[in-house]
Amino acid sequence: xxxxxxxxxxxxxxxxxxxxxxxxxxxxxxxxxxxxITASLWYHRLADKAIRGKIERLLAEDDAERTEEMHTTMExxxxxxxxxxxxxxxxxxxxxxxYNDSPFYxxxxxxxxxxxxxxxxxVEEANIPGCWRHVWTGQDPDIQGRSxxxxxxxxxxxxxxxxxxxxWDAAHPLPLQAAAIWPKFLETLPGAEFPDLPSDxxxxxxTAEKDAFLEILRAKEVERTGCTIVSDLxxxxxxxxxxxxxxxRRGDVRIKWWQWWKGQQVYxxxxxxxxxxxxxxxxxxxxxxxxxxxxxxxENNRVIQQCQGQTLIWKILYELDRLEIxxxxxxxxxxAERWLTEEAxxxxxxxxxxxxxxxxxxxxxxxxxxxxxSDCGSEEFELEKQVPLEADNSIRFMLGPEDEDTDDELETIxxxxxxxxxAYHLKNPIGG
Amino acid sequence: MExxxxxxxxxxxxxxxxxxxxxxxxxxxxxxxWTTPRRPKDETQIVIGWQAxxxxxxxxxxxxxxxxxxxxxxxxxxxxxPVIKSYMNLLLLLQEKGTEKQWITRIPYHQSDxxxxxxxxxxxxxxxxxxxxxxxxxxxxxxAKDPNNDLGVDFMLLDFIDGxxxxxxxxxxxxxxxxxxxxxxxxDVYIEMFSKPVTYxxxxxxxxxxxx
Numbered sequence: 001x002x003x004x005x006x007x008x009x010x011x012x013x014x015x016x017x018x019x020x021x022x023x024x025x026x027x028x029x030x031x032x033x034x035x036x037i038t039a040s041l042w043y044h045r046l047a048d049k050a051i052r053g054k055i056e057r058l059l060a061e062d063d064a065e066r067t068e069e070m071h072t073t074m075e076x077x078x079x080x081x082x083x084x085x086x087x088x089x090x091x092x093x094x095x096x097x098x099y100n101d102s103p104f105y106x107x108x109x110x111x112x113x114x115x116x117x118x119x120x121x122x123v124e125e126a127n128i129p130g131c132w133r134h135v136w137t138g139q140d141p142d143i144q145g146r147s148x149x150x151x152x153x154x155x156x157x158x159x160x161x162x163x164x165x166x167x168w169d170a171a172h173p174l175p176l177q178a179a180a181i182w183p184k185f186l187e188t189l190p191g192a193e194f195p196d197l198p199s200d201x202x203x204x205x206x207t208a209e210k211d212a213f214l215e216i217l218r219a220k221e222v223e224r225t226g227c228t229i230v231s232d233l234x235x236x237x238x239x240x241x242x243x244x245x246x247x248x249r250r251g252d253v254r255i256k257w258w259q260w261w262k263g264q265q266v267y268x269x270x271x272x273x274x275x276x277x278x279x280x281x282x283x284x285x286x287x288x289x290x291x292x293x294x295x296x297x298x299e300n301n302r303v304i305q306q307c308q309g310q311t312l313i314w315k316i317l318y319e320l321d322r323l324e325i326x327x328x329x330x331x332x333x334x335x336a337e338r339w340l341t342e343e344a345x346x347x348x349x350x351x352x353x354x355x356x357x358x359x360x361x362x363x364x365x366x367x368x369x370x371x372x373x374s375d376c377g378s379e380e381f382e383l384e385k386q387v388p389l390e391a392d393n394s395i396r397f398m399l400g401p402e403d404e405d406t407d408d409e410l411e412t413i414x415x416x417x418x419x420x421x422x423a424y425h426l427k428n429p430i431g432g
Numbered sequence: 433m434e435x436x437x438x439x440x441x442x443x444x445x446x447x448x449x450x451x452x453x454x455x456x457x458x459x460x461x462x463x464x465x466w467t468t469p470r471r472p473k474d475e476t477q478i479v480i481g482w483q484a485x486x487x488x489x490x491x492x493x494x495x496x497x498x499x500x501x502x503x504x505x506x507x508x509x510x511x512x513x514p515v516i517k518s519y520m521n522l523l524l525l526l527q528e529k530g531t532e533k534q535w536i537t538r539i540p541y542h543q544s545d546x547x548x549x550x551x552x553x554x555x556x557x558x559x560x561x562x563x564x565x566x567x568x569x570x571x572x573x574x575x576a577k578d579p580n581n582d583l584g585v586d587f588m589l590l591d592f593i594d595g596x597x598x599x600x601x602x603x604x605x606x607x608x609x610x611x612x613x614x615x616x617x618x619x620d621v622y623i624e625m626f627s628k629p630v631t632y633x634x635x636x637x638x639x640x641x642x643x644x
Contacts, residue, residue: 103629106558111618117595118614160610162617163595164566171555173630180626183618185601204603209611216612217619230626 038100039175040091043245047088050248054081080251083258087244094241095177096233102176109170109242112184119163180233181242186210189243191256483541484515487522487585495582496537501526503572503589504535525592534592536568539585545575548586556588563624566593 037045108115186206218231247257493513501508509529515522524537540548556570568590574581581587598614599605 105626105629106555106562107625108621111621113598113600116598116614116618117593118598119595160613160617162565162614162621164568164593165621166568166593168555168559168567169551171559173558176626185598204601206601209601209615212612213615213619216615217622220619220623224623224627230622 039102039177040095040097040100042104042175042178043091043095044088046245046248047084047091051081051084051088054084080254083254084248086261087248087254087257090244094237094244096237099175099177099229099233104173104175105179106171106173107179108165108168109174109179109181110167110184111165112188115165115167116185117163117166119161176229177233177238178241178245180230181238182210182234183213186213187239189239189246189253189256190260191253192246192250484522487539487541488515491539491583491585495584496524496526499582500537500572500587500589501528501535504591505571508533508535532594534594535571536588536590536592538588538590543576543586545577545586548573548575552586553588556590562628563621565621565624568593 186209214231214235217234218228221228221231243253243257243260247254496513497510501510508526510526514525514527520540520542522539522541524539526535526537528534538552540552553570553573556568559567560570570588570590572589574583574585574587576584576586601611
């Protein structure tokens with residue numbers, strides 16, 4: 001077969017000829033594999049990437065880059081950002097701690113019908129000759145009038161045979177629990193259905209097919225490995241994990257996820273952003289980053305120019321409350337209140353050209369760790385004590401004045417304490 | 433050729449009335465190797481058709497027919513280039529004269545070198561030799577900005593997996609026995625995928641691919 005050709009016989013594009021391409025090559029190679037990261041950290045980083053991307057677009061000075069955001073209302077943008085923050089805070093509730101340190105796998109996360117190529121069969125009455133069988137028709141012939149259609153085996157074939165799997169665009173390394181999901185032809189996600197389904201198409205829940213698939217897979221797993229890890233993960237919570245993963249990547253699915261989450265009975269009594277024991281230093285600043293970023297964007301675009309200073313902050317509080325996702329959790333509450341009500345951390349941020357970036361350097365952050373229990377509910381909010389000055393916990397902030405003439409005064413603050421104190425300093429300058 | 437390359441690729445959504453790009457049908461009916469299976473039927477297809485037309489207008493057919501096939505490792509004389517429009521990509525099927533060998537030249541409608549590398553090329557490189565079941569083999573890829581890429585657009589040269597896309601399942605279609613046949617083989621695919629965790633060696637191999 002041609003795929004068995006020696007790689008050395010191929011001529012690959014020479015990338016080094018162009019510096020830009022070389023830069024891309026560097027990005028290209030920058031992916032992580034175990035044991036560098038765990039499943040929990042992978043989910044968190046996926047969320048962080050989505051949140052950063054959101055903030056970046058909100059802050060983008062180039063109108064072209066901001067076009068996508070400008071088509072949505074301020075309310076929608078705020079809700080989307082908060083949804084991302086909410087999703088991030090829910091990660092500990094959907095991940096399976098038992099398999100947090102499991103290997104990563106390259107799987108096909110979009111295994112729907114069109115990506116499964118079968119050999120030698122055809123659908124009755126579907127007379128699509130030869131190479132045109134893959135043509136995008138917009139109408140699936142077996143959906144309409146399906147009751148009369150049957151697969152017809154080609155002559156000489158005893159069974160349907162898998163020819164191959166195509167469309168590997170999304171085949172990136174995934175932690176075990178993110179990779180162990182239903183094939184999409186058995187279960188789809190809200191908002192991620194096929195775009196060309198007829199309006200009268202009635203999806204089947206595929207319960208019998210899913211049961212059969214699990215039974216077959218479980219038997220094969222036992223035969224091969226003696227355990228049923230993958231099939232167990234698929235049958236327990238895989239839909240929720242997959243939904244969250246896809247929603248973190250796709251805005252259209254995120255809207256559906258928000259609607260689904262709002263309707264979950266389990267959360268109706270407590271629609272808060274859950275910040276559980278895995279709260280890290282990152283969570284603290286990510287939350288504030290999101291709010292600051294949005295405030296900055298809103299002010300820049302005069303969306304809420306009538307709201308200034310404290311009013312602006314209360315506007316956000318109002319939005320949080322109205323959306324019923326006010327961030328409250330026992331040990332987190334003092335911090336949340338502090339950020340949202342203290343003028344110092346937020347208001348000065350609006351007065352400078354602020355970009356709060358959490359560094360994405362490899363191994364920058366350790367595993368998500370528990371917030372020190374002794375700090376919970378502390379009446380005394382002392383920044384110096386709350387944020388340990390450890391190298392691994394350092395977060396890089398870029399702060400600079402809004403005036404372009406003083407861009408050269410940009411400074412890098414290597415740790416969180418310094419960044420926060422810098423914000424305080426802006427509000428209450430020494431001798432001011 | 434310069435005229436083709438100088439034409440900017442339109443972005444979605446296209447407005448056919450205001451676009452200077454020829455329709456896909458007019459491109460396909462002009463002199464060239466193109467053939468077409470059928471006319472677009474709905475609005476979505478028309479938009480995709482205009483995207484496809486933009487690509488077809490831009491690429492050099494001589495390069496496509498005479499140079500690209502060589503990238504698959506041996507000389508191939510191409511007879512026809514059927515055009516297949518998928519949702520995100522234009523697929524040009526290279527059919528070898530006198531044989532049934534086929535290759536796919538896959539060209540994304542949205543031309544972005546960076547996204548093309550990370551979202552299209554990299555995943556295929558990851559799975560190229562990884563699994564026992566068949567996946568499209570990536571022979572070559574080219575970037576639009578690469579001066580060595582004579583085709584002038586982002587593209588991948590893949591082998592063509594001949595067969596039929598599995599049709600949408602319903603409660604009654606296909607027959608239960610046929611469903612079980614498919615599920616059995618998909619379970620084998622799962623077993624294969626989950627038997628090969630990503631290793632540090634994979635990373636080294638991937639890096640070596642891009643340094644080749």
